[in-house]
Structures are given as C-alpha cells and as structure tokens.
Amino acid sequence: MPEFQARFKGRAEMLAYCKKNGIKVEASAKKPYSMDRNLLHISFESGVLEDPWAEPPRTCSNSALRLRMRLTRRNTWNWFLKRAYASWSMASASHRRTLCARSTNSAANTASARVDLVENRFVGMKSRGVYETPGGTILHFAHHQMETLTMDREVMHLRDSLIPKYSELVYYGFWFSPEREALQALVTESQKNVTGTVRLKLYKGNIITAGRKSPVSLYNPRVATMEADKGAYNQTDATGFIRLNALRLKVAAQVRDNKG
C-alpha cells in the first residue's frame, strides 16, 4: 500500500502508467474528469470540474443519454415518450429494479435529474461533483409523493429530522453500523403504510406530479373539504385548540408586560 502510494501519487501518474502499458481508460485530454458509472448513477469529478465556478463541459452533460444506450437495447420507452405519463405502484424488490432501469431511461430521454454540487467528504474536505441519477431521482420523487398521502404527519417530520444523519452514515460508509440499523428500524416502521399509485409527467427535465392515490390514503376529503354539508371537521374545535396552543405564549407575554 505505501509502495503503491509512492508510485502513483496522483491521477496523472496513473494515466501515464495506463498509456505506457496499453491499458484502456476513458479519462483523457478530451474528457478531463473522472467518471464512475453503475446501474443507479454516473458521476463526474476532478480535472476541469475542480473549479466550482466552471460550468461542466458538454461531453459531461450528455452522459445520461449515453448511459441509456448501454442499459437498454430495445427502446421499450417509445410507449413512454408518446404517452408522456408513467405510473408507479409500490411493488416487490425485483419490480423495483425493473422500475429503476425503466425510469433511468425515461429520465435520460428528458434530461432529468442532473445535479452539480459541492459536497462534504468524510475526510474533511469539500469537493465538487456532477451526478446523474435519473431513475433513482424519479423513484425517490414518486416515493415521496406517496408518503405525503399515506404517512402520518408526525412520523414524517420525525423521519425528516433524522435524514441528514442517515444520509451522512450512508455517504461516510457506515452502512454496517449499529446506528444505521437503529435509524433503519425507525425508517422501516415509518414505511409500513406507504403504498399506492403515483402518476408522473416527465417533461424536459421536470418531474411533475399528475396524481396520486392509495387504498390506505390518510387524505380524507370529508375532513379536508371547506364545504359545510360534507365536512367532518368541526370549526368550533379550533377555538380551544388555538387557545391552549397559545396559553404558554400568553403567560410569557404577561411576564414581559409586567417587567416592562
């Protein structure tokens, strides 16, 4: 390991070694950034991207499309392009994999889900990266839409407050840690009612909600309606609700007035 570090001090030395020994790599003078790709996403970093004021070059910006060409041979998404709508129902893991691949293609077609960000590495430095995660972004968006319909308010606010910690753990490489497992238990519990169908429109990089429904929706039009004859929500309840929620503020105001 120290020998390896001494020999290849940086990316430049590695590229020189590859060239000399006829090892093919994608990084080059023309695409002067590193590029990592897997089923879920593609990332661009280093080289010209090291200046956060510099806009990513065009070669980097077309990658989602090229990613698509590799993932699917038959253009199964002609259907999608014509219809311009897609629906996701919550499904089994294998179904989700399929959805992810198909979403990746849909998104690639419409250039969705490209982020250019300055991130905070575990080792303590900021670094700049450009990421494309088209399928993942769509599934995440759809999933969140389903949560808004089926997840309890307090559970959602609690879960949201813990996501920065959860994300940090995954990003830092602590997937196999007891704290990730403890958070997972909460997150998994929060999901037990999240199921239904979301309808999305993908349009030139935009993901637009076109509808969501669920057999276990917590949205109850009979409660939410502002129409008198339909409503189950009793307006007079609001009086006591507001008064008691304000009680501590009222007492504090009296104390302030007595002082002043």
Place this chain on the structure above:
Amino acid sequence: MPEFQARFKGRAEMLAYCKKNGIKVEASAKKPYSMDRNLLHISFESGVLEDPWAEPPRTCSNSALRLRMRLTRRNTWNWFLKRAYASWSMASASHRRTLCARSTNSAANTASARVDLVENRFVGMKSRGVYETPGGTILHFAHHQMETLTMDREVMHLRDSLIPKYSELVYYGFWFSPEREALQALVTESQKNVTGTVRLKLYKGNIITAGRKSPVSLYNPRVATMEADKGAYNQTDATGFIRLNALRLKVAAQVRDNKG
C-alpha cells in the same frame, strides 16, 4: 364569530352571498378552486383540487405567467431571456426584495417552481395544494448553492436536521414564539460566512447551477485535488482515521464472534 360560522358554513355559502350582493371574487364555476396571491407566491386549493389523483386544470397551470404580467409592466427581463444566465450576489435586504421580484419574473417566463403537494395542516388533516413560488424557489436554490461552498459541513448537517422543526413552526404560525427565536439564533449564526456569487441557468422549468464562487469559500482545490504535486491532503493520514473510526465496530464484531 359563532354567528358568522352559522351563516357561512362553507365556501359555497360565501360565494352565494357574494353573488347576491354584487361582491366580485375570482373563484367561480370556471376556476373551481380558491386562489391566494401575494408578492412571493400564488396558491391554488379546494374545489376540483380536493381529489389528489386529479391533475390541476390548465387555468391553474398558467398562473405564474399571469402573475408576471401583473408584477411588471415593462419587460425588464428581455435581457434575461436573451442571455439565459443570471447571477445573484448576496446583498442587502432591499436588494433581496428586488432580486425576488426579478427572479419571480424570470422563473415565470420559464415555468419554474410549481409544486403540487399533499400537506399536513396544523389542525390535523391532510390537504392538497398547488403552489407557484418562482422567485422564492430560485433564491432558495441559489442560496443553498452558496451554502455548499461556504458553510462548514457539521454546521450544515446540524442545521438541516432542525429545518423540519423550523418549517413546522413557520407553517403552524409560531413565528412569534421563543422556540422559533432559539432556532433562529442557530440559523443566523450558521449564515455568517455565507456570501458570494452564484450563476444559474433557467431553462424550461429547470434551475441549473452554472457556477459559484466566494471570497470566503471553504472549497480549497489544493486540498481536494487528486493530483500529487498540488495536494495538501496527506493520504497516509487516512490510515489512522479509518482505523479509529472503525475501532468501536471492530470491538463489537469480536463480541459477536465470541457469542456465535
């Protein structure tokens, strides 16, 4: 108040009263939803929108544009449309107001920043709303970009974990509460180094980062670079860093192995 509630049980009764008395209101059979507008945003709720599976009608969807027409008479943003780039420098409060108005128009032109969501009201019900906040969305995006460059990692993660609480307080109407003021002290402190310039591209509903720079940027290319001769980051430090971060996990694994 109880008399008022008895007389106008719902929105339908109110509309009838308005019609009978010649009071002009915008809600009607053609636009069967309520509409609230201020300098920052426009919201659509109720009526046909009460079904979260229903897509918002076209009349509702063109509103940002109409909002633009009212806010500016002269098309000061021809410049913007031609150049397709805009830069925001952090500025005084009056400057921010101007920015907000100009951003609103830019965004309206490109149909940015429309959200269709199921939200959780303070009184305990879910409800569906469609919001357009074009200028606010762009400023928020630009501001967050500047934070990624100038805000410390730990401050950002801490702040992020408290945003669900802060948002909840603002949404529920607890702006004038001591807990909002306590959170504000933390948020204000987190912002003291956040200043610089962000360059954005607005394209058909997308907000795209085209660059960010700051005199107090915490992004240090000399630390972040992967090139050997430039780097200030010492790779060998990673060995001890990784080992000690893993120490507790290693001890736990030994305990598991002894048990099994």
Place this chain on the structure above:
Amino acid sequence: MPEFQARFKGRAEMLAYCKKNGIKVEASAKKPYSMDRNLLHISFESGVLEDPWAEPPRTCSNSALRLRMRLTRRNTWNWFLKRAYASWSMASASHRRTLCARSTNSAANTASARVDLVENRFVGMKSRGVYETPGGTILHFAHHQMETLTMDREVMHLRDSLIPKYSELVYYGFWFSPEREALQALVTESQKNVTGTVRLKLYKGNIITAGRKSPVSLYNPRVATMEADKGAYNQTDATGFIRLNALRLKVAAQVRDNKG
C-alpha cells in the same frame, strides 16, 4: 360533561360534595394536596404545593415509606438491608415486575428517588409536582449503567437525542400514535445487546454503582488499557485521526486569516 363541569368547578367543590355524602377521600385540611398512587409511583400536587418556593410538608415526605407498607406485608428486604448490595440481571417481563416491587421497597427504606419539579403540561401551563418512584428510579439507573457497558456510542447519542421527544409523547398521552411506534422501533433496536448484571449500593437516598459486567460488554480492557504490553489500541493511528478531523477547521482558519 358540561353539567359536571358546572357543578364541580374545582377541587374544593368536589371535597365538599364528598364530605356531605360521606365519601371517604384522603385529601383534607391536614394533607392539603392531591395524592395519586399506583404500583410504580406516588405523586403529590396542588394545594400548598402550588407555590414552587414552598418546601413540601413532612406528611408528603414520608410517603415512600408508607407506600412500602402497603405493597409488601412480609419484610422480604431484611436481606437487602443487611447486605446493603443488590444485583439486577436483565430478565423476563414477569421478573422485571418482581424487581420493580422489590426495588420499590429497597428504595423506600433508603428514601431514594424523590423529585420535586416544575413540569410543562400538554395544555400549555407549568405546574408543580412532587413524585416518588423508588423502584422505577433504581431500575432506570441500573438499566442505564448496563447500557453504558453494552450499547454502541453512536446508538446511545442518537437515542439520547430522541428521548426528549419520546418522553414528551408518553407524557402527553400519545402512546398509541404512529410516531411513538416509529421511535419505539429505534429504541427497541438500540436495546438488543443490552444485557448483563449491575451491582448497586443504596445508601440514604443515594444509588451508587458498585459494578457492572456483561457477556456482551463492549468495554474491552485490552483496547482501553494504557499499559503498553497489553494494549490493542495503536497510538500512531491517532495522528491521522486528529489531522483529518481537524482538516475542515484548518481550511476555515486559513480563510479567516486571508480575510483579516
């Protein structure tokens, strides 16, 4: 309910009714406070205790002992008083109930675990109460000691940050809520390794740890020792650990220096 409220406007009216109708209650002129008792604890509130500057009267202060007399007829804790030590092993639920009853008596004998506090009611007011929870306090103390030995650091800090929320939910009456269940999933997961034996000394109101051990202890003397020949902890690892943990602070200091 409104009729009931109209008739018995406060505690004074209720006491008068009881007296008139020969209903026996414990509250009286001599013990001018309310008193609620169950297997786990006894609480004193109202009356003379409404002034938070007033010290609780002696009648109130002997209650833990009187509680003991009611809970056990035979003095099974002579053993305890002579030995002055007690050990708790984590055990089944029925065992825990027994432990709780026995702890209550031990604690009552030594006047442990009385709290005098100003609390924050759900309805928005502060109120003053005096509580005695001898057995519960000892079990909680013992349990926490076992956690320090067997619970991962990060899990503990995460759990601790959520306890104010968990406690709030229990105190406000939201046991049967999805957010309590979500938190419970995390808390339950955090406990899966918490087992072992704690040895305590109870002395005149003090709970003193006299030892703790566990077959799944994460305390590893071979790692923690400061003796060279035994240690598994490598001091040189600390160099990289400290340097990388300080990297972001170092970069920030450079930025500040350049500005100044």
Place this chain on the structure above:
Amino acid sequence: MPEFQARFKGRAEMLAYCKKNGIKVEASAKKPYSMDRNLLHISFESGVLEDPWAEPPRTCSNSALRLRMRLTRRNTWNWFLKRAYASWSMASASHRRTLCARSTNSAANTASARVDLVENRFVGMKSRGVYETPGGTILHFAHHQMETLTMDREVMHLRDSLIPKYSELVYYGFWFSPEREALQALVTESQKNVTGTVRLKLYKGNIITAGRKSPVSLYNPRVATMEADKGAYNQTDATGFIRLNALRLKVAAQVRDNKG
C-alpha cells in the same frame, strides 16, 4: 513524538522512569489509578478501575473530602452545615466562580456528586472513570431548577434534544468549532429569561430542592390552580384541543378499520 512513544509505551514505563529519576508522582502501588484534578473536578481512571465490575477502592472514594481540605483552609461552611440550606441567585461570572468553590466544599462535606461511569472516548473505545464534581453538580442542579420555572416548554425540549450533540462536541475537544458556536447561539438564546433564586438542601449526598422563585417565572398559579374561583384556564377549551390533536389519529384508525 515517535521517539517519545517508543520510549514510554505505557503508564508503567513512565512510572519507572519517574522513580529512577526521583520525579514525584501521586500514582503508586497503593493508589493504583491515575488522578487528575482541577478547580472544577477530580477524576480517577486506569489501574484497578479498568475492571468495570470492581468497586472503586476507599482511597479513591474519600477524595472529595481531601479535595475540600486543599481548596479551603478556614471552614467557611460551618454556616452551611448548621443551616443545611443554601440559596443560589443567578449572578455575574466572578460570583459564579465563588459559588462554584463554595459549592465544591458544601458538596464535599456531604459526599455529593460522585459518578462512576463507562464512557465513550472520541477514539472509539469505552473506558471507565470515576469523577467527583461536587460544586459543578450543585450549580448544574440549581440551574436546571431555575430553568424549569422560567424557560418555555418548547425551548426546553428543543434544547434538551441538542444536548447530546453539544456534550459530544465539548467532550471530543471541538469547543472551537463552528458547530459548537451554532449550538451555543441557540443555548445562549434559551437562557435569556433564566434568572431567579433556588434554595437547596444538601443531605448525605442528596441534593434536594427546597424552593425556587423568579421575577420572570412562567409558572402562573392563577393558570395552574385546580380551584374554580381562581382559575384562568378554561376547561372547555380542552375539548377542541383534544379533538384536533386526535384528528389525524382518528382518520388513521378509520383507514385501518376499512382495511381489516
């Protein structure tokens, strides 16, 4: 530094060197643990204390008293011992230092505030320590009592949820970090109303609240009382308060019933 590490691999080698060179140190065969002392506290670690099942030896257990003998020559606390009460008013920093010294002596006299704990070091290991912080413990207790009387409920719950993070930062040595400063801003804001007088009893290791009062107390007996003629709290407000707080749970229960 590496030379130093090579020469003194552990505490045993250091003690041998000290003996050989006539350097006086307190650690010895008789007191086989390390001992660190400052104005605020004394700590015992290592040696025989490395076994968390072992009770600390008597020499270690009398230290608070010995600490007292060094800090004060004249027994200024005879007054305290006779009166058995002490009052703390919030005061200037110099006053707080005096209070801390006097509290240390009071507490030492009554053997308060000794903790025996297994802690989690920053470098990833658990370690066992015995600490005595008599004055600090009393001041902390008194301060918390004042908070219960004068601090808003929501501010307190928020602050409490952040204390594990704040403590972690101080313990790990991140006092001069921007995240500690951000948290500090919140904590400082939370304290702005915390002032008044607390009366405590110290009795054989127990710290007992004997009263607290404040010119800015948020405890309002007129709100909290259960007596009808005095009360400012309107019981009927509770109806709407309870109904709306339960609304989301009621809707969720209906959804569950429809499914079952």
